[in-house]
Amino acid sequence: MSHSQNKSAALMQGVIIFVYLTVLTILEYYVAVLFDAVPLLIIVAIAKAALVLYYFMHIYKLNETDHDENPDSYAFKTITNRLGLWLFLLSDSFVFAGLLVMRSNLLGLTRPELNQALGLGVTAVLLISSFFMNRGELQMAHGDVKGFMRNTAITFILGLGFLLGVVLLEWQIAAHEGLTADFGNPVTGPVGGVFYMMTGMHAFHVFTGLIFLAVVWNNARKGLYTAEKHWGVEAAAVYWHFVDLVWIFFYPALYLIGTAVAAH
């Protein structure tokens, strides 16, 4: 197989995975509207997470070993770096898992009453941003720096759109509907606390991801990456997909599972 065929096949794979993720997202939204489908929502979230972990985050690369075992080689260092990045993601996911446990303890089978259209909108934006991130990383792996910069810029804009959609729009609407982070209030305290903690912690990760993207974009502009040496790009991409992975669980947890409870 020639190099260009390899690339177009890889790009095609990204498109197919994106279509799969879109189908699953639409399914979870409509199923949640129609009936109380907690087990199905969990299955869909796990399926989406598996697709992202394998096809976007390339978790299987952790199995790669260095054949020449030269500790000074870029390839060897990348293997070590990759392990470090995944250990960090593992520990970071405990924070998010803790927030999910808090949500299920405090709210159970209820959820805050939120703007569904906006929720689905920001979820779609983040999913599309992951698609472009995957594309950008692929371009870089095939030595196309311009293609990488173009796709990363789109990812950045979409990520910024997500961040502003949550912090500027969703938070304002929720506060207007009476959802407050009034922790002392036994009625609105827990639901407001859960909502702002979960979306806030996630938004903070989106924010740091945006900084990371800007840094690698700028490094690419300076010509610091090549098809063989671009660990920074891979790390930024994996981190960005991780932020999307967290939202795959947070979106149903906040918007879809349980009965909507109006804040008073």
Add this chain to the structure above:
Amino acid sequence: MDKKLIWIGVGILAIVVLGIASSVLFAEPPSFRGTSYAEPFPPATEIELTKSDGTVFRLSEQTGKIHLIFFGYTSCPDFCPTTLAEMKLLTDDLGSNAENVQVLFITVDPEKDTPERIQEYVSRFNTNFIGLSGTQTELQPIWQGYGIFREVTNQSTALGTVINHTVRLYLVDLEGNLRLSYAYGTPYQDVVFDIELLLDEAK
């Protein structure tokens, strides 16, 4: 296309089919969230008690209303005020449907609770709530009819003697039948959901 991707696509298709099939199976009909009585629904025990304004309240004469009945007493330290506060949130939540719902609070403490005292107590939560009291002989068949366990203890709080009593909430439908009941601690949104369902059915 990669074989693995095709198999994943088949798997996703299976999840989609499962989702659509279960939505057809489970989406209809909407079911009540409270504990339903067995059909045919038993007619609600008659409540005939004098109100604080001197008129007689008869449950059988009330038409076009769903009744939510709760038993308690005015010197109750815990469950009664909590439930009444939830009833207030519930009527707020119902909006315009609230006019089709009547909340009744019936005493388990006829010695202390006069009709005036209990009405004044529930009015603090919502002026449309009705508080009812009477003599022990008038109340006994009502307690029995709704299965209210009642026990005067020798404990007391700053409010007075503690009376242990059943804290379920009973829903009497538009036809005057006992339809649903709710355990203490049921989210009031579940009751709102059931009331809206009953009103929709009646339309």
